[in-house]
Amino acid sequence: MTLPVTLIVEGAEDSRFLQDFVQFHFSTKLSDKAFIKVEGNASKLHRSRSAIELRTKKGNLNILIFDADALGKDSTLTEIRNQAEELRLTLNDIFLLPNNQDSGNLESLLRDCIPQKNRAIINCIDAYATCVGEIGIENLRKIDLKSKMYIYPGTFQSSESSRGSTRSYLNPEVWDLYSFELNPLKDFLAKYLA
Amino acid sequence: MSDTSNHITSFAVENFKRFESFEMTDLGQFNLLVGDNNVGKTSVLEALLVDENSNLWMSNVANALSLKKLKTSVTVKDLEYYCNQETYSQDAEGVVEFRLGRHHKLDKYFLKFEKHLQRLMFSTPGEAKPTTYDFGTVLATTNHELSSPLITLQSGHDRSLTNFYSSTIQKNRRIRGRLIESMRKFIPTFDGIELSAPFPNEEPHLIITQSDKNTTLPLALFGDGSVKFLRIVMEIIAKNGKRLMIDEIDTGIHFSRMKEFWNVILHTAHENNVQLFMTTHSEECLRFFKEALADDLSTMKDLARVVSMVENATTKQVSSVTFPFSQFEFAINAGNEVRL
Numbered sequence: 295m296t297l298p299v300t301l302i303v304e305g306a307e308d309s310r311f312l313q314d315f316v317q318f319h320f321s322t323k324l325s326d327k328a329f330i331k332v333e334g335n336a337s338k339l340h341r342s343r344s345a346i347e348l349r350t351k352k353g354n355l356n357i358l359i360f361d362a363d364a365l366g367k368d369s370t371l372t373e374i375r376n377q378a379e380e381l382r383l384t385l386n387d388i389f390l391l392p393n394n395q396d397s398g399n400l401e402s403l404l405r406d407c408i409p410q411k412n413r414a415i416i417n418c419i420d421a422y423a424t425c426v427g428e429i430g431i432e433n434l435r436k437i438d439l440k441s442k443m444y445i446y447p448g449t450f451q452s453s454e455s456s457r458g459s460t461r462s463y464l465n466p467e468v469w470d471l472y473s474f475e476l477n478p479l480k481d482f483l484a485k486y487l488a
Numbered sequence: 489m490s491d492t493s494n495h496i497t498s499f500a501v502e503n504f505k506r507f508e509s510f511e512m513t514d515l516g517q518f519n520l521l522v523g524d525n526n527v528g529k530t531s532v533l534e535a536l537l538v539d540e541n542s543n544l545w546m547s548n549v550a551n552a553l554s555l556k557k558l559k560t561s562v563t564v565k566d567l568e569y570y571c572n573q574e575t576y577s578q579d580a581e582g583v584v585e586f587r588l589g590r591h592h593k594l595d596k597y598f599l600k601f602e603k604h605l606q607r608l609m610f611s612t613p614g615e616a617k618p619t620t621y622d623f624g625t626v627l628a629t630t631n632h633e634l635s636s637p638l639i640t641l642q643s644g645h646d647r648s649l650t651n652f653y654s655s656t657i658q659k660n661r662r663i664r665g666r667l668i669e670s671m672r673k674f675i676p677t678f679d680g681i682e683l684s685a686p687f688p689n690e691e692p693h694l695i696i697t698q699s700d701k702n703t704t705l706p707l708a709l710f711g712d713g714s715v716k717f718l719r720i721v722m723e724i725i726a727k728n729g730k731r732l733m734i735d736e737i738d739t740g741i742h743f744s745r746m747k748e749f750w751n752v753i754l755h756t757a758h759e760n761n762v763q764l765f766m767t768t769h770s771e772e773c774l775r776f777f778k779e780a781l782a783d784d785l786s787t788m789k790d791l792a793r794v795v796s797m798v799e800n801a802t803t804k805q806v807s808s809v810t811f812p813f814s815q816f817e818f819a820i821n822a823g824n825e826v827r828l
Contacts (some may be wrong), residue, residue, distance in 0.1 A: 297799060307821070327825045332817075345814040346797075346823050349811060352828050353801040 299486045300349040302330045302342070302358040302385070307458030308400055312359065314463035315483045318471045319480055335360060336374040343381050354488060355386040361399035362390035387485075391476040400458075401439040406475035407463070408446065419445050489699040492517070494729055498589030503582065505531040505570070514591075514810040516793040520752055520777055521767045523797030524826045528806050529767040532797070533638055533733035534570070536765055538586045538597050542610035542619040549599070549608065551636040570601075584597060606684075637727060639734045649707075649719055650694055654683060656726045663725050666760075670721045673752045674745070675714065681707070702752035712740035720753060724762045731763040740774035746772060758788055773826075779818050781813060789813040798828050803811060 301324070303309050309329040314326050330345050332338045349356055362370050367390050378385050379451075392403035408416055423437035435441070440458075448456040451469050457459050463469045500511040506528050511521075521529045521806050537548035549570060570584075574594055586597040598611040600618070611618040657663050664681075664685060670680040677698040684695045684706070694707040707715060716739065741749050759763050775795065794816040796806050811819065811826055819826050 326823060327828070331822045333822050339813070342817045342822075342824065344809050344811040345819050345826065348796050348809040348828060350800055351800060351807045352798045353803075373802070445495050 298326065298352070298354045300346075300354045300356050300359075301328055302346065304333065304335060304360055305331050305333055306461075307461075308359065308391075309460060311400060311404070311463055314478070315471060316429075316478070316483065320466060320483070322487055328486060335363065336360065336370070336377045339374070339377045340381055341382065343383065346383050351383045353460040356384055357486060358385050358388045360390055361390070362392070362394075362397050363399060364368060364397055366397045369397060387482075389479065389482045391479070395478070398401055399439075402441045402467075403444045403475065404438060405439065407469045407473045409466075409468075409470065412446075412468075415449055416442065416446060416458065417453070489730055489753055493591065495731065495761075496588045496590055496797060498587070499532075499536065500587040501532075501701075503586040504584045504586075507531065507535075508537075510806055511806045512810060514793065514797055514812065515763075515795070516812075517761075517763050517791040518757065518788070519763075519793045519795050520774065521765065521766045521795045521797060522769070522774060524799065524828065525769075527797045527799055528721065528737050530640075533735055533765055533767065534732065535586065535743070536733050537636075537638060538599075540595075540597075540614045542612050542615055545597075545599075545610050545612070546608065546621050548636060548638070553640065563580075568823075569598075571678045576612050581703050585681050598795075619804060621777050625764070637723070637732050638732065639723060641663045644712070647691065649722075650683070650692060652683070652719075653694055654692070657722055658683065666725050666756075667722060669673070670725070670752055673750060673755070674717055677701075682719075683727050702809075713742060713745070716740045717749060717752075721756055723753065724753070724756050724764075728760045729753060731744050731760070731765065732757075735763065735767045737766040741773075743772050743776075746776035747780050747784075750777055751784050754780065754788060755786055758785075758791070767823075769827075771827075775820055778813075778817050782817060794826055796826050796828070 301309070301312060303312065309326070309331060312329075316322050330342050330349070332342045334341075346356060360370065360374065363423065365373070370390055371388060375386060375452050376384070377383075391400050392398040392406065396402075405416065417435075419442045423442065425438060426434060437445075444458070447453040447461060447468050450465075452464075452465055453468055458474050463471060495513050495515075495517060495643075498511070498513045499515065500509070504510070506688070508530070510528070511533070521532060525606075534552045537552055539548060541543040553570060557745055566714055569672055582601040584599040586599070588595050588597065595613040597729055598618070599610075599614065600609040600611070604611060607620050607622055609620045610619045618763075657667055668678065668680060671681075677700045679692055679697040679699045681696055682704075683692045685692070695704040696710065697704050707718070720734060720737070737753075738746065738749075756762075777792070777794075781792050790813065792813045794811040795808050796811060799806050816826055820822045
């Protein structure tokens, strides 16, 4: 690593995943200090303007890792760059989850990290979500992808926490961090952490 | 509310101690400086001793030197402690430049060390020509116990505190009343403070009366935190309309009293229009600074700043970023570090 890196992420779920991902692939433990959590998307970057400026003055590389969301890579990138320009923030590089190419988010990536042998579990959760959505009872909580990624690790006895901000991704029984779909993120981070 | 026009909104210094150049912008009335060890937080407080009155400034410089415990054997060479050492060793003269911004106005001040003549020259915007002081006279004529607007880590219960009370607080009934009022917010049973009647061969000292006790107690018997708190409140009240620098403000204050400590300090400073520059290393101190402002002093939020000082990993130059309240509140709540 040539320069210290700051990872600017949307929230604690992202930093938790990236800490385990980086430790697994690069044998580097990123402290909480390495992250800035903006608690939202590009429209919330202004709340961390001073924190980002401080890292720039320290000489850190500011690496932003956000969700591509439904807007897709190009629109989300444009919004981030416009915000950064307006706030006069230095962003040295940007990666949009899940793979810097498609629409999606952290949860899309996590779904791709489910080991092949466990795909039946997520199929069950999908079926459950569909079923609950069709039974016609009012005021039920919608089971979205985020909820599914909460339910999935909770099905394992060995899983200590299901919450995204405290979840561990280092249990190979639950998560496959060698998943092919993680390669774009791994290659991106390798530029700064290898 | 009285005049705050003397408060500075920006500050820059060149050729001072470890700084070739250093700047702080968007300053407020309450400025909490944070940063790593040796980044220069205390040096900034010393640089802020600059004053438009060259006599006071000269006195402050001498005080800053004496606080380094150099006074008994000080020589003109020791001025390098107050100047950028690299430049000072290369040049025959060391010149420090200070720039103070105040509401659309920028004033420049210069402090020149004439090594060979053993003189200091102070140049302020309000005075037509520089004032020169012989170095020996500077040290001989100043009394740091009474005048310095810098409260250091070592400032505790000693003769200087007694002298400060005697010269500044005791004789002024209004100021004494303000002090008691502020102290009661922190120590509810605080009833009053006075000087003891000395026995032969004994110096007078400060004694405290409390509403729940029949006897008085020497201040020295109170904990370091209470003594420090008293000193800070006394100095704030005495510095009405000016600025006060406090190094490691939270030292000696228990975390369970920290929020109330901030409440009283900031409230007293606000009432007396004193601009505060304070340092801390403590995450707790920073968090309670935020909580006191968010919960109890919400009308003063816009006056508060956290100034984070940071050394660039490559150039080793120190710079600062000023966090207004909304920025440091969000950073603390989100778990984003403001001290690198």
